[in-house]
Amino acid sequence: MVHQICLNLNVRGLPVSATLGINELSNRLIAEGRKVYKLGLGQSPFPVPLPVVEALQANAHQKDYLPVRGLPALREAVANYYQRTQNLSFHADHILVGPGSKELMFILQLVYYGDLVIPTPSWVSYAPQAQIAGRHVHWIPTRRDNRWLLTPDELDKLCRKDPSKPRIVILNYPNNPTGCSYSDAELAALAEVARKYHVIMLSDEIYGELHFEGEHTSIARHYPEGTIISSGLSKWCGAGGWRLGTFAFPAELDWLADGMAVVASETFTATSAPIQYAAVRAFRGGPRIETYLSQSRRILKTLNDHILARFTAADVFVAPPQGAFYMLPDFSAYRDVLQSRGITTGTELCQRILEEAGVAFLPGSAFGRPEEELTARIALVDFDGAKTLSAAERTSLHEPLPADFLNTHCFKMVEAIDLVCDWLK
Numbered sequence: 001m002v003h004q005i006c007l008n009l010n011v012r013g014l015p016v017s018a019t020l021g022i023n024e025l026s027n028r029l030i031a032e033g034r035k036v037y038k039l040g041l042g043q044s045p046f047p048v049p050l051p052v053v054e055a056l057q058a059n060a061h062q063k064d065y066l067p068v069r070g071l072p073a074l075r076e077a078v079a080n081y082y083q084r085t086q087n088l089s090f091h092a093d094h095i096l097v098g099p100g101s102k103e104l105m106f107i108l109q110l111v112y113y114g115d116l117v118i119p120t121p122s123w124v125s126y127a128p129q130a131q132i133a134g135r136h137v138h139w140i141p142t143r144r145d146n147r148w149l150l151t152p153d154e155l156d157k158l159c160r161k162d163p164s165k166p167r168i169v170i171l172n173y174p175n176n177p178t179g180c181s182y183s184d185a186e187l188a189a190l191a192e193v194a195r196k197y198h199v200i201m202l203s204d205e206i207y208g209e210l211h212f213e214g215e216h217t218s219i220a221r222h223y224p225e226g227t228i229i230s231s232g233l234s235k236w237c238g239a240g241g242w243r244l245g246t247f248a249f250p251a252e253l254d255w256l257a258d259g260m261a262v263v264a265s266e267t268f269t270a271t272s273a274p275i276q277y278a279a280v281r282a283f284r285g286g287p288r289i290e291t292y293l294s295q296s297r298r299i300l301k302t303l304n305d306h307i308l309a310r311f312t313a314a315d316v317f318v319a320p321p322q323g324a325f326y327m328l329p330d331f332s333a334y335r336d337v338l339q340s341r342g343i344t345t346g347t348e349l350c351q352r353i354l355e356e357a358g359v360a361f362l363p364g365s366a367f368g369r370p371e372e373e374l375t376a377r378i379a380l381v382d383f384d385g386a387k388t389l390s391a392a393e394r395t396s397l398h399e400p401l402p403a404d405f406l407n408t409h410c411f412k413m414v415e416a417i418d419l420v421c422d423w424l425k
Contacts, residue, residue: 026360037416038382040360042176042326044238045385049292052237052282059277068265070097071276077283078246086218094249096257098264099271101206101232101245108202109133111259114166117158119150120368121328123176127368139368144330147180147319152189159197169194171219172204174211177367177377178328179304179321184217191222201227209236209293211323212301225252236293237282238385242275295392300325302401303380303410307417314421325381328364331374334424338374345371357423359416383410
């Protein structure tokens with residue numbers, strides 16, 4: 001019998017990813033006959049764009065191992081994508097392709113010996129990856145009155161304690177779990193601090209194409225020499241299960257890309273060949289994909305605006321999101337009422353909402369917030385994305401969606417938020 005003591009100390013005690021855990025729990029409750037609204041797992045509700053699906057079908061026969069760094073045509077397409085959308089110059093040799101950006105983030109921490117700096121709230125896997133890799137994590141708490149965003153002063157305060165210490169700062173926007181994003185001026189101010197202390201900025205822009213106004217800006221515009229841009233197909237392309245991520249490196253960090261490629265060669269070897277060929281079509285874009293993105297943004301913004309108004313009317317604070325499909329409501333206004341019902345933490349809040357209202361949320365503590373904080377992340381994804389897209393395409397992009405659109409096509413989301421607001425009362 002193998003003793004449990006043989007388990008790596010960096011892994012022992014870590015739970016399954018919170019987002020995957022809530023999805024499994026929701027599915028189990030549904031299998032038991034419970035009605036559950038699945039607002040826990042942040043998986044895009046939209047289908048993969050048809051041109052990308054067609055490209056995958058056409059390349060299903062591709063079976064050869066591809067270069068460790070990725071298919072040359074794909075790396076070229078990714079470099080051209082950043083030139084086209086952000087006016088950023090990346091050489092194809094400085095693009096690294098992996099089986100999901102999550103894997104690439106983990107390999108980065110294995111290769112680069114430095115601390116990980118994470119603003120909270122943040123995506124659930126950043127910190128556990130650092131723990132597995134044996135890296136030290138510095139949390140930088142953010143404030144709801146600043147839309148949960150990192151400020152230059154907060155970053156400078158941390159860095160000046162040890163100015164020469166190597167650090168990776170993760171910046172994720174539009175943000176998971178808040179949906180909030182940075183203005184160009186805010187990014188420029190953060191870039192100034194990053195350059196001052198020579199930190200590596202890992203800019204997780206996986207939701208960039210889901211900025212509601214289509215106005216996402218990369219911090220690499222202001223700090224090109226020290227920024228790695230992380231992206232992939234999972235969110236804007238609706239292809240989470242395809243598992244394809246990309247890192248774009250500046251020439252100044254080619255040594256880091258080289259080190260990651262060495263680890264990749266000894267771990268995942270290469271990303272799935274058919275998926276890489278299909279991804280070329282995704283990153284090349286074109287009118288059909290642009291229409292798909294415009295309609296996706298339009299639907300998400302309409303849904304976001306409705307839920308934001310519903311929560312605001314119920315005296316639940318939400319920092320207005322600018323993109324993605326998340327928001328982080330703060331139920332602090334109900335603290336006394338909830339305490340009288342035996343609820344004092346965000347985890348207890350989410351457990352009771354699931355048990356008594358049938359709505360699956362994740363507590364803010366899963367994203368690095370204090371356990372006693374009554375925040376929860378909502379994923380605005382429990383609707384049929386294919387049917388909703390089809391319905392939206394029957395109306396002009398230049399007009400608002402019909403007044404009954406959400407009640408007709410996103411009714412589960414509308415019902416879920418109504419149930420939560422009623423439950424609060």
